[in-house]
Amino acid sequence: MLAYKELDVEQTIASLSLHDKVQLISGADVWHFVGLPHAGIGSVRVSDGPNGVRGCQFFNGTPASCFPCSTGLGSSFDIDLARAVGQALADEARAKGAHVLLGPTVNTLRNPLGGRGFESFSEDPVLNGLIAASYVNGLQEKGVAATMKHFVANDQEFERFSSDSIVQERALREVYLEPFRLIVKHASPRAVMTSYNVVNGVHASENKYLLDDILRKEWGWDGLVMSDWTGVYSVEQSIKAGLDVEMPGPGVMRGAAVYRVLQAGKLTEEDIDERVKNVLNLHNYAVRSGIPFSAPEKSVDTPELRALLRKAASSSIVLLKNSASLLPLTPTKGQKIAVIGPNAFTAQISGGGSAEVNASYRVSPLQGIRAVADSVGAQVTYAMGAAAYRFVPTIDPYLAKEGLKMEFFNEEKAARAWHGQPESGRWFDKAGEVGAKPDWDTITKSASFMLIDGFPTDIVGQTPYIRVTSTFTPTVSGPWIFGVTSGGEATVFLEGELLIDNNKSYVPSETFFGKGSLEQRKMVPHLEEGKEYKVEVRMHVSGEKGRDGPFTFAGALKLGAIPFLKEEAAIKEAIEVAKASDVAIVVVGLNQDWESEGFDRKTIDLPGSINTLVSSVLAANPNTVVVNQSGTPVSMPWIDQAPAVVQAFYGGNELGNGLADVLFGKVNASGKLAVTFPKRLEDCNTYESFGITTPTPGKVYYTEGIYVGYKHFDAASVEPLFAFGHGLSYTTFSYSSLVLSPVSEKGAFSVSITVSNTGKLAGAEAVQVYISDLSPAIPKVVRELKGFTKVFLQPNESKTVTLQLDRDAFRYWDERHAEWRAEVGRYQVLVGSSSRDVKLSGNVALEKALRWRGL
Numbered sequence: 001m002l003a004y005k006e007l008d009v010e011q012t013i014a015s016l017s018l019h020d021k022v023q024l025i026s027g028a029d030v031w032h033f034v035g036l037p038h039a040g041i042g043s044v045r046v047s048d049g050p051n052g053v054r055g056c057q058f059f060n061g062t063p064a065s066c067f068p069c070s071t072g073l074g075s076s077f078d079i080d081l082a083r084a085v086g087q088a089l090a091d092e093a094r095a096k097g098a099h100v101l102l103g104p105t106v107n108t109l110r111n112p113l114g115g116r117g118f119e120s121f122s123e124d125p126v127l128n129g130l131i132a133a134s135y136v137n138g139l140q141e142k143g144v145a146a147t148m149k150h151f152v153a154n155d156q157e158f159e160r161f162s163s164d165s166i167v168q169e170r171a172l173r174e175v176y177l178e179p180f181r182l183i184v185k186h187a188s189p190r191a192v193m194t195s196y197n198v199v200n201g202v203h204a205s206e207n208k209y210l211l212d213d214i215l216r217k218e219w220g221w222d223g224l225v226m227s228d229w230t231g232v233y234s235v236e237q238s239i240k241a242g243l244d245v246e247m248p249g250p251g252v253m254r255g256a257a258v259y260r261v262l263q264a265g266k267l268t269e270e271d272i273d274e275r276v277k278n279v280l281n282l283h284n285y286a287v288r289s290g291i292p293f294s295a296p297e298k299s300v301d302t303p304e305l306r307a308l309l310r311k312a313a314s315s316s317i318v319l320l321k322n323s324a325s326l327l328p329l330t331p332t333k334g335q336k337i338a339v340i341g342p343n344a345f346t347a348q349i350s351g352g353g354s355a356e357v358n359a360s361y362r363v364s365p366l367q368g369i370r371a372v373a374d375s376v377g378a379q380v381t382y383a384m385g386a387a388a389y390r391f392v393p394t395i396d397p398y399l400a401k402e403g404l405k406m407e408f409f410n411e412e413k414a415a416r417a418w419h420g421q422p423e424s425g426r427w428f429d430k431a432g433e434v435g436a437k438p439d440w441d442t443i444t445k446s447a448s449f450m451l452i453d454g455f456p457t458d459i460v461g462q463t464p465y466i467r468v469t470s471t472f473t474p475t476v477s478g479p480w481i482f483g484v485t486s487g488g489e490a491t492v493f494l495e496g497e498l499l500i501d502n503n504k505s506y507v508p509s510e511t512f513f514g515k516g517s518l519e520q521r522k523m524v525p526h527l528e529e530g531k532e533y534k535v536e537v538r539m540h541v542s543g544e545k546g547r548d549g550p551f552t553f554a555g556a557l558k559l560g561a562i563p564f565l566k567e568e569a570a571i572k573e574a575i576e577v578a579k580a581s582d583v584a585i586v587v588v589g590l591n592q593d594w595e596s597e598g599f600d601r602k603t604i605d606l607p608g609s610i611n612t613l614v615s616s617v618l619a620a621n622p623n624t625v626v627v628n629q630s631g632t633p634v635s636m637p638w639i640d641q642a643p644a645v646v647q648a649f650y651g652g653n654e655l656g657n658g659l660a661d662v663l664f665g666k667v668n669a670s671g672k673l674a675v676t677f678p679k680r681l682e683d684c685n686t687y688e689s690f691g692i693t694t695p696t697p698g699k700v701y702y703t704e705g706i707y708v709g710y711k712h713f714d715a716a717s718v719e720p721l722f723a724f725g726h727g728l729s730y731t732t733f734s735y736s737s738l739v740l741s742p743v744s745e746k747g748a749f750s751v752s753i754t755v756s757n758t759g760k761l762a763g764a765e766a767v768q769v770y771i772s773d774l775s776p777a778i779p780k781v782v783r784e785l786k787g788f789t790k791v792f793l794q795p796n797e798s799k800t801v802t803l804q805l806d807r808d809a810f811r812y813w814d815e816r817h818a819e820w821r822a823e824v825g826r827y828q829v830l831v832g833s834s835s836r837d838v839k840l841s842g843n844v845a846l847e848k849a850l851r852w853r854g855l
Helices: 009-015 018-024 071-076 079-095 125-141 169-176 178-186 207-216 236-241 258-262 269-289 305-314 363-378 411-417 565-578 610-620 655-663 711-716
Strands: 044-046 100-102 144-153 164-166 191-194 224-228 318-322 336-340 378-383 404-409 442-446 448-450 465-472 478-487 489-494 496-502 518-526 533-540 556-563 583-589 624-629 642-645 699-701 735-742 751-757 763-773 784-793 798-805 812-814 817-824 824-830 840-848 849-851
Touching: 009 496, 009 711, 018 258, 018 269, 018 465, 071 079, 071 125, 071 305, 079 100, 079 125, 079 305, 125 144, 125 169, 144 207, 169 269, 169 812, 178 465, 207 236, 207 465, 207 824, 224 269, 224 496, 236 496, 258 269, 258 363, 269 378, 305 655, 305 699, 336 363, 336 610, 363 378, 363 583, 363 655, 465 556, 478 489, 478 496, 478 565, 533 556, 565 610, 583 610, 610 624, 624 655, 642 655, 655 812, 711 784, 735 763, 735 824, 751 763, 751 784, 763 798
Parallel strands: 044 100, 100 144, 144 191, 164 699, 191 224, 336 378, 336 583, 583 624, 624 642
Antiparallel strands: 318 642, 404 442, 404 465, 448 556, 465 533, 478 518, 478 556, 489 496, 489 533, 735 751, 751 798, 763 784, 763 824, 812 817, 817 849, 824 840
């Protein structure tokens, strides 16, 4: 590995050739910027985030820690925890040799159906921005550059490359830009990633108003702007607007195209120099970090890291309901505990897409609950009860321990060896020996993968023929369902016989970032428990199937298998298990099939027969705890039946232990919802202006304006299922002694409250401060969050907490004058435990009108 030094940026630019400069403004590959060793410039490495550090490979990547999804971390309302998570992610990035983490995601949760909603922290810009700023500070304190994304109004996956977000200026400023502004104000991230979409008629990656006028000039930010992957659609427009680097590389809109535009006089070399300057500044940041360039990847696994993962998992959990004080559970010797539901057995640690990592380990809810039960001699019985999958769950648990063998055959060599026959059907229609030696082979542990990277293209080419083999061992006798989804054609064989044809029957779909197929399924009438069966998959990408999306890839696969589940029989089994137990814990929800990059949800209902299962178990055993696991809101038609309901989100590696800690009272629940849960989708004011429901394809009109999330529910007097900021505890808290300081001429004031733990258990309370304008000059929301803090208290302990607020507490965006305004008048300060649970209130007065732009 070469050692690089900090460069004199201006001097280096002056010494570089135009060819060198043009190279620097696009990526080298999927995860690296261009390096120029002859000029002393190293290749900066980036890696996905936001809840883990994947490293440089989607396929067979180095194991990594997975932290709770961002809606979970946001629901902790814990600034210090966010900072600690950022610091831990920095350690992970260092181990992966990554100088830049592609996170945090701070897009606004304007609708519950957003496919990547779980990646963002909140529907509220203040909670979103302040939690993210602390996360960024944690990262950058350890030398790893943060990338706030996706700038801006990237709030849906439907038509994500082309959809035009038509946003009023006031809403754009107060809601969608605000979390980005707060991060710049409080943390100064070193990078920004533009969004795919169009914003008010101009793609974000070439939007000078956003990138130059606001981000750089108005906010005074001086970092690097990169595109989302394949999110550049112009040459001179994106360069002049302020987009520094096109990713991934090699560039499509940069490179040779730049010379043609320079020749035409639409660009000057000085325009290129402006972009190169920011590339070199980030290079210098990478040098100062001490992270080697081109370093080999390693994993991090320490007791301290595992403890933080567990703390983060439990801190993100929200106790929604506990009407009969059923929680916390107290397990005893001989007690019978029923654990029911598909999300109990499988550890759903993350949503899908860019947020996924190859987790170093994962603890399922069932494992976490069993560990507690075993420690006291309680008995646990499990029943699935219902299936929640959109795609047949991966076959991985039933495969040989050594995993799957993958053999790669160079396309050109294979065609010669097979006399040009493989694509005629011979390759896909027959299992067994190939008749040629593989050009490369490897082992993978999972039958769910994307071949974007991790294989030698110089040896096997971009689109090799691939043979995947392993042995499959059923855990029960009877019928089994198999399913295959692939990017490129695939056929599946069981014991040498064709099982599923996804070659001739290939139908394109939204899977694998929009490049995969519809799932093909087949039921095998009978398989024997414990018997080994040979399974083989033949794969190949033909035509444009591997080239029509964000990445060029050599194939993708998700091979699934599950015992055939008769709905009535499965629910009946769950009812019998629940009746025979002292307490039942039902763990249900969503998973990567439903929440992922590339597509939005179609409904907020839980899938399949999940709601029937929950209602049936509640009827069978009154001592039932319902745990829902999702990154975004779901409906709960059984809510009145349930004595105790917990929202668990996607909890990362330590999901199961963190959940068990809360269920059994080792940790007192302290999370508060970072997003409003509606009773029904139609109660959301974005119902007809989002994704597939948009009546104007290609355009999404943000007709809700500033009334996003709880602000709409308050203004329209709509009762939510659970309010923004709602979350219960196993102890009780009281609020007293509200003290409001006078407002200074610059709009600063303090809010002090005494919080007391009046219960019998230690606990933490997230104190929330809302502001309401008592005589607004223009329409405003009923109340909006302006500050929060988390206070930890022992029983009978009291603490006085003080929040410092500034002029932002009073401001609104004046579209006519294009500036922030805070008007003279009286403002109500509301202090409470949720947006709907106000404990104390008082008034302050702003004596002098304020006008400003910028931070």
